[in-house]
Amino acid sequence: MTEKKNTAEHVETEEEQQEAGGFSNEAADSANEEADVQExxxxxxxxxxxxxxxxxxxxDEKENKILRVQADFENYKRRTRTEQETIQKYRSQNIVTEILPALDSFERALQINPENDQTESLLQGMQMVQRQLVEALTKEGVEIIPAVGEEFDPTLHQAVMQVEDESYDSNVVVEELQKGYKLKDRVIRPSMVKVNQ
Incomplete structure (x- = not known):
């Protein structure tokens, strides 16, 4: 019986060792699985x-693109607004350019000396029309460019002759042959002038 007892104990010990070994194998497998999961x-x-x-x-790239598009659009709006303001500012330029020769004709006609009352009356009527024309142009921003006695400025004056006159300094306008006009800050027609050398 002792032998049976020893054999039974031995079997139990082997089973315990196997179970313990199984636990250690399971623990190793579990540790390996956990390491794999962590990896x-x-x-x-x-x-x-x-x-x-x-x-x-x-x-970030899309946000930058959106910012560029927004900046381009703001620039477009600003440029369009500026162009519209310029168009509005100079809208009457073409009509003014067409009216100036008629105004010149009025001024030449008004320089004649009346020979009788009838001619005097006609000249007074022409002066009224010319004055109204000048007032209408002034309301639109048209200004006469000053010339005689002014220093010659090629952006405002067109020199057609040079003279020597000791009563004027060099490069000064001596005589105006045709009036020049500006529309606001833009020259519509430069003054035709004689300039002192």
Missing amino acids: ESANDTQVLQNEVAKLQELL
Whole structure:
């Protein structure tokens, strides 16, 4: 019986060792699985971080593109507004250019000396029309360019002759042959002038 008892104990000890070995194998397997999970988790985290970085870069690029488009649109609006203001400011330029020769004709006609009352009356009527024309042009922003006694300015004056006159300084307008006009700050027609040498 002692032998049976020893054999039974031996079997139990072997079973315990196997169970203990099984536990250690299971623990090792579990540790290996956990290490694999952690490694996969670390790989997944790295992949996700890379994906987030790519998406952030794409987002930044799109935001920059939107900012550029907004800036371009603001520039377009500002440029359009400026163009509209310029068009509005100089809208009457063409009509003024067409009226100036008629105004010149009025001024030449008004320089004649009346021979009788009838001619005097006609000249007075022409003066009234000329004055109304000048007032209408002035309301639109038309100004006469000053010439005689002014220093010659090629942006305002067109020199057609040079003379020597000691009563004027050099490069000064001596005589105006045709009036010049500006519309606001733009020269419509330069003054035709004689300039002292």
